[in-house]
Amino acid sequence: MKISKKSSYTDSQQEMALLFKALGHPARMAIMEFLLKVNACICGDIVDELPLAQPTVSQHLKELKNAGLIKGNIEGNTICYCIDENRIEMLHQYFTIFSSNLIKKDNNCC
């Protein structure tokens, strides 16, 4: 091994990676955008909307929920899902900061 090598990644890097990973599938992007479009919440309509079987949708919803990107609320028979605004704001902030750090600098290659 060469010289140093950091042993691990920062908490932030790991947390952000989990968020991005959750968004890193077209079906989950479609779910997020569908939830955005239909405003409030929805449950099994997502199954009708996507070209996927119910268990597969359920699994994708679980992943989005684990990442904190959506919330689910049990209402009798159904479960009402909606986007967690805080998480979206977090992502928005991340790129605002990233972007402004980029602009300040000047690449001397590429």
Added chain:
Amino acid sequence: MKISKKSSYTDSQQEMALLFKALGHPARMAIMEFLLKVNACICGDIVDELPLAQPTVSQHLKELKNAGLIKGNIEGNTICYCIDENRIEMLHQYFTIFSSNLIKKDNNCC
């Protein structure tokens, strides 16, 4: 099969998913943030920075490059990598719009 079922995802959903997927790994987040930190460009220093072997880093760089998140410039013996600002701006924009669409609405559940 129930009623309709859209056959596929939009181009945008697929493209964004590819971007997020590329960012969905702590090593690649670390590379992006390292490139941001060191301002200009870097090549094999990333190998020293991360707890990964050279082929693994090379592979992660390739994925980031395929997603268009970074650019690589051959300079004699070395390759100088840097962030593609346009792609970052695209991501920033995405969440700006997403976020503003969210705020306008009022969830009636969750």
Added chain:
DNA sequence: AAACTATATCGTTATATTGCAATATACAAA
């Protein structure tokens, strides 16, 4: 040209993800 340096590619192994049929759970309605 030979040796060295930086990076990419190949081949392989281990692990994770995706998708779904079948089944379970839990509530609702009859």
Added chain:
DNA sequence: TTTGTATATTGCAATATAACGATATAGTTT
């Protein structure tokens, strides 16, 4: 309480990803 509806879980097969040693490529230096 039986039937139906909505959702989750399980188990499995197919595929993708992550990591890395070995090796290839390409430029640099001597």
